[in-house]
Amino acid sequence: MFSKILIANRGEIALRILRACRTMGIEAVVAYSEADRDSLAVQLADEAICIGPSDARRSYLSVPAIISAAVVTGCDAIHPGYGFLSEDETFAEVVRAHDLTFIGPPPEVLDRFASKEGTRRLLGGYGLPTIPGSVGMLRDDEHALAEADRIGYPVLIKPSAGGGGKGMRMVRTPRELESSLRVCRSEAKSAFGDDALYLEKWLDDTRHVEVQVAVDRYGLGVQFGERDCSVQRRHQKILEEGPTTALSPAARAELCERAIHAVVAAGYENVGTLEFLVDAEGKAYFIEINCRIQVEHGVTEMLTGIDLVAMQIRIAAGEPLGMTQADVQPRGHAIEFRINAEDPAHDFRPGAGTVERYHAPGGPGIRMDSHLFPGYEVPPFYDSLLGKLIAWGPDRATAIERGRAALDELVVDGIVTNLEIHKALISSETFLEGRMTTNLLDRVGSAAFLAAAARP
């Protein structure tokens, strides 16, 4: 087992990893940028080291700074958290070259699953239903039209080299496709330096369901059930829950079984999540795999009682999984609310500022994962996640009731947060009936949503 781990991340996940290290009796060093000097993880750490300025490219994204910090503090492993370098196979390679262990999949596994399109073909070959898409990159407009015809409109034009919405367009007709291809190519070229495009079937009114898995170095894999992450705003998750209301228990079980068999067969290692889109008929299509710990991992932890971060560390240290599928017994229902420094009344404009008052709710089934504290100055340089409020109950209705009470009890004063959208969601009919789709907020518009919630 590792004697000392460098935590190469910030905010709530740095605190999460620190807590896992503490429970395992492993020393931890928190690496931080200048902007995070007063952050909670740094305050609570036994050891902390400043690795660079606020600019992430020279701190949290700087391979030499992170590895140098690990070397000079005598660490033997690095936990990359999520985002930043957590899925960067080059980083994982350099970590290994310095006789350190990257806590996550080994570099060759990260490499194998690096391409979204390649991963779909790989896991499709191992029995996962995948979203229909073009075979290979689009050679020219003629090829694009032929492929779109084969797949069936509407289709989504996607850039091969990156994400975040750049170079992406949904089109419903051949004419729309023709005119959009030009635009997408130039957007992709300027954003990623690569104008290669491919097509993916576009599903209206889908649900997003993902399966949490873990595979140890010896090929033993276990799935921990699924999470429903359908409540999104512009493809960003804001609320997650488990189990999903999109599928019957039998369909859920089948999806999870297929997922774990496919990743084990494809040689995945460590903790990961397989994402699926589920259409109105309940058909699931695999879209991508996340080879890291995710923001919403706490939902699964509340349902199963398992520490997924500790599991990452154990697998990376070469320990066997130490459990079988029969040992995984999810119980009850859990809902996570992502509390962001965003203003729902102004198009979710991100904000910064000082948290003047902070109070975390508690009580049965309530877990608050947050790096906030009274007086904390939220830095403007990074993502807007302030914390995650998770409510668990023996059934969905109880989880919702506890969640509502906890949201009312939660206090974050001094900065604007998206608390109101969560309060609106949790009282909306769509949510209560378990019928959320990924485009719900975008289609209805958050302002309308908030207004509807305000009406008695």
Next chain:
Amino acid sequence: MPQDRDTGPDAARAAAHAGIERLMDTLLPSLIAKLATLNVGELEVREGDWQVRLRHPMAAGQDFGRRATDRSGQRAHAGHEAVGAPAPARALASGVVAGATTAASNGTLPALSPVGPGRTADGPPARDPGPGVPVPRGPIATSPAVGIFQPGSAAVAGARVKAGERLGAVDMLGIPQDVVAPADGIVASILVEGGTAVEYGQELVGIEATAGSEAR
């Protein structure tokens, strides 16, 4: 305590106590006052069997806050380990660290117990070295990266430097990152020994800005 005999272990202990008393009550305060007026970084005084080294914070790598680099600094310091167990260092109210040092310790006093970067054991985060210790005056060249500090030829006390002049480098995983003088002036003190691990932003070299130069 009055002694009947003026030889033997009791007498020796009494003499030691008297010596320490003399140090604490008379010698030390006047030495500290003198150190403040002199333009030296360090002063060593012997009183009987006792040896006291007074170090001005600008002249020493003293860091009353805990940095991860303290421990690693000791690791990187393989050549400076004291022979035998050094006496534990205690910070006295006047900010002077006293203790019996062995000849082989090369003047490197043991690091204080860990607390947190730039912080004292039981206080809020602070940027200065600690209570009772004067904050370094003047511009300070700080580390541009996390790595091992390698002072250059210009990094000697008394050297005249210009703003932007290279004082050394921090080796970050084999990539040297230049440490530059923040202002025109004279190198007053090297705060960290060469070969020590440092973090981004750590204070490395104190400069005494010369008249007419721009302070940082």
